[in-house]
Amino acid sequence: MTFKHNRERAREAGRKGAAAKHAKDRAARTPVEPLGGTIVELGQVLGLFQGPSWASWWAFLKAVFALPLTAEEQAVVAAHTERPAPGAPVAEAWVIVGRRGGKSRVAALVAVFLAACRDARALLSPGERGVVMVLAADRQQARVILRYVKALFEHPRLAPLVARRLRDAIELKTGVTVEVHTASYRTTRGYTLVGAVLDEIAFWPTDEGSAEPDTEVLAALRPGMATVPGALLLAVSTPYARRGELWRAFERHYGRAESDVLVWRAETRAMNPTIAAGVVARAVADDPVAAAAEWGAEFRRDVSALFDPEALRAVTVPGRRELPPMAGVSYAAFCDPSGGSQDSMTLAISHRGAGETAVLDLVLEVRPPFSPDQVVAEFARVLLAYRLREVRGDRYAAEWPVERFRAHGITYRPAELPKSDLYRELLPLVNAARVELLDQPRLAAQLVGLERRVARGGRDSVDHAPGGRDDLANAAAGTLVSGAAAVPFFVAPGDGSMRNLTTGEVEAGAGAVDPDDVRAMRDLW
DSSP states (O other): OOHHHHHHHHHHHHHHHHHHHHHHHHHHHSOOOOOOSOHHHHHHHHTOSOSGGGHHHHHHHHHHTTOOOOHHHHHHHHHHHSSOOOSSOOSEEEEEEOTTSSHHHHHHHHHHHHHHTSOOGGGOOTTOOEEEEEEESSHHHHHHHHHHHHHHTTSTTTGGGEEEEOSSEEEETTSEEEEEEESOTTTSTTOEEEEEEEESGGGSOOSTTSSSOHHHHHHHHHHHHTTSTTOEEEEEEOOOBSOHHHHHHHHHHTTOTTOSEEEEEEOHHHHOTTSOHHHHHHHHHHOHHHHHHHTTOOOBSSEEESSOHHHHHHTBOTTOOOOOOOTTOOEEEEEEOOOSSSSOEEEEEEEEOGGGOEEEEEEEEEOSSOOHHHHHHHHHHHHHHTTOOEEEEOOOSTTHHHHHHHTTTOEEEEOSSOHHHHHHHHHHHHHTTOEEBOOOHHHHHHHHTEEEEEOTTSOEEEEEOTTOOOHHHHHHHHHHHHHHTOOOEEEOTTTOOEEETTTOOEEOOSSOOOHHHHHHHHHHO
């Protein structure tokens, strides 16, 4: 065969391939009728949730969409809502169920029903798509429900509705898209929402000091559903602390027959009796308080916020991002090390100001991924700029931070107090207005998100909320607590050496020190 013939065959194959692609694209763009019917009928078509172990979930779904209930199902609804079944479909449903109760699978079915069976086309402008939004604290968690959704759309009855499958979305020929979002009030605005599924909302940030508080996220979502008849907001979660939108929904609507918001609370085995009783019993024996929330769907009484947001705002200096090194000031520093793959590595520097006030001068955060050695080198440069030859920090990775900081002329001393104690020591300083904080939103959010828990022995422990971070908060607390009681160094003129006034220990300097610094320090101390 000649080269010319080969070229002609290639062209012909290319034309056929392009035609096939265009035909496929046209088919994907061709609208189709939604399936219609009820969620019960959809479940029957898909063969989902068969058998007595799913009976309670079907009672819930019928109550949400105001479908006929048997006498037995009415009793189940009353037991888990403390009210009669609604007479009309509800606008919002809040599901408070223990771990492994089946929440995510049921939420996926609801999302598929709203996208595939409801007809929203008359409500959409040309080029506009309706959206069923699946939200969680992060995309990875939200994809749990999306994976269930994608699996359901592989069913022969639903597959013809699919126009495109994307990593974080599935577009349907009905004009509706099911897509994943993080819980953000900034990125969830402007959509026409056929429905919204909120996953594990008890573990979203709850305080107004947070970057994305749950209240603001819901305030951004609800207007998007206001113009869509039958739109549903479904929130599913294991309960946690007695705060946030899940707790507020429970307080305001649980047991209220007149409300168009349905709140459903049930322990794990009430919704999924296949969970072995021994699993729950062992959890109760290990930690009764935690098990009551995780498996019994009880809000925790042993968790509370450590800091009052108002108290933190009162000690935050508006507009102050950092303070440069100042002559005649003795500084303290604290580092929260990290290996560079999961957590941030942070550094905070403070000094003792007027009236015994601990002043935060600087907070630095390097987020992963990063080279720990490079970050240590950068932090060492900053410490030397503040005339610091010592930094305290977490007891992390044994001798690693000690050795790496030593290589740059910095002594790394493991903190005497664990971070839980540092937070407890910082609390009275904040409440007494004996600290000055920088105006750093991430720092404020982490401090507001700290939780005080009562351990089984009765001793308090303080840590970030599940899924939260406290790298900046840890460094800031460490330097402020140590800085508030810090003993200054005496700086000798000329050679940069420093003598600790308490121990008498002399540390060699890196260079000459301005004599004005020495006089100022003598006057100060």
